[in-house]
Amino acid sequence: MKKLINRQPGRVATWALGLLPFALLLVVYLLASDARLEANPNDKLLPAFSAMGDAIQRMAFEPSKRSGEYLLWADTLASLTRLAIGVGISALMGLVFGIVTGTLPYARAGLSPLITGLSLVPPMAILPILFILFGLGELAKVMLIIIGITPFLIRDLQQRAQEIPAEQVIKMQTLGANTWQIILRLVWPQIMPRLISAVRLSLGSAWLFLIAAEAIAATEGLGYRIFLVRRYLSMDVILPYVLWITLLAFAIDFLLARYSRWRYPWFHGSH
């Protein structure tokens, strides 16, 4: 008899075990939803799957009565645009400042304490100040994402840049490279895959800040819609929106991982 610790599930068993919790969750939801709907057919708390299907159909494939837009797509476009601008600018700043402070001791001495200090300020705590500085428009939403994740990216990339083996830097110098060439040919290529993995890790926070910003003041967006229909407990819209956000987040993460493997195979240890 093999010890439990040495027993491996087969391919089928792995899938089955992985799917089991989802199936259980689904069954539990169905039972609870049925029980509530039986007592009150208009219950809004745990809508039936058919009600959610209707809501998706309505939000995604029928133009809105008020504005004539297809709401789900308009919301998705608005949110993804904000997320892309926010995360894009943050990644760029993370890359530049990370490399500079990671490779140049003088820059590190001057900037690192400030960045560490800034990274400790919870962005949500200074929201009222952000409003007054950046207004309530698109700028404020993008800024919240930037302020939220940039310090983390800079600090992470600075450390990654510092971890580059000193031997490589010395080798390049013996070959006659100057600082600029070392940064461009040695540090930058090595930092790129690390930037991608840092961005993947910070995407969760980026979504959080995006949804928070859209809850505060907005005319469209995924977070906006959720906070709007919350006013009348429209769970048939909220639950599909949450699933959709999860799916989008998963897709972005997956694409970044794929891109990193394709572009920087050496980083992932494949040949």
Next chain:
Amino acid sequence: MTRLLTTVCTTALLALTLATPVQAQARDSFKVCWSIYVGWLPWDYGAAEGIVDKWADKYDIDIEVVQINDYIESINQYTAGQFDGCTMTNMDALTIPAAGGVDSTALIVGDFSNGNDGIVLKDADKLEAIKGRRVNLVELSVSHYLLARALDSVGLSERDITVVNTADADLVSAFNTPDVTALATWNPLLGTIKESPEANLVFDSSKIPGEIIDLMVVNTDTLKANPALGKALTGAWYEIMGHLNDSGFRQHLANVAATDLDGLRMQLDATRLFDKAEDAVTFTNSPALKDTMQKVAEFSFDHGLLGEGAPDAGFVGVETPAGVYGNNGNVKLRFDPTYMTMAAEGEL
């Protein structure tokens, strides 16, 4: 294996608690909730001074009065069955519990807004100047309703402006930013915003008196099974109202609302509080209430607040003493003056 079993059991139990709707049956302990608004502050006084307990004891029941910080959350909790009663406006009572199939009764018609809700503009003192602006407000709230009625009064429609959904907690700081030039909100936020020199109040609820009504709403089935709950709450409320001019009462309210006596007076002046049960009964019995609920239902339908299953504004029936508005077969919101009449006649 036992751990898996425990997990499954816990999950099932959790689902069961969610799944069990409140059963209407005779009980002896109840929970009601309220949130910060001048017309509902008296509940805190009643709870703190033991008036609610006194009346609950009289009918041999327990009533717990809970304050909830987030207004919409309090209504959602009530709709989900966590509370037997809750304070809310007539519009929210129609669009959240009633449209959600929870048969609700407006047990106490406490007051109506008579200036407590308003629209403020920068650099203009005429409502017409709102045309083309972005208006910050809590979308789909009574502020939105007020805005729709205001636009109507000057021949504009929602297409002439852009509504920006803004959390009530952030409205005051939003007004101090340059790109916010128009907003609609309620007291105490409105009072703070009006203090700013650039603020011009261009429309307020005193121009549509009696349309934004503040209620104590209880679950109809619970009330039917437990008339004692209705009697105790109504009795307590009108005893609390008897203290309206006491300085201790006013100071208590001002403290809870984080304002001073002047600030409280200003808010009370903008509220038509029915301190006498007779007045509340007269208001509830008047045919105007039915017309108001029709306007509110039509606004709610136009904005999708009755749910997409609603084929027309009258989908959810509203029962008033003057008659039923909407679908007779789906009455989910009832204005029932029975208990207030008992209070007026001194029968509690």
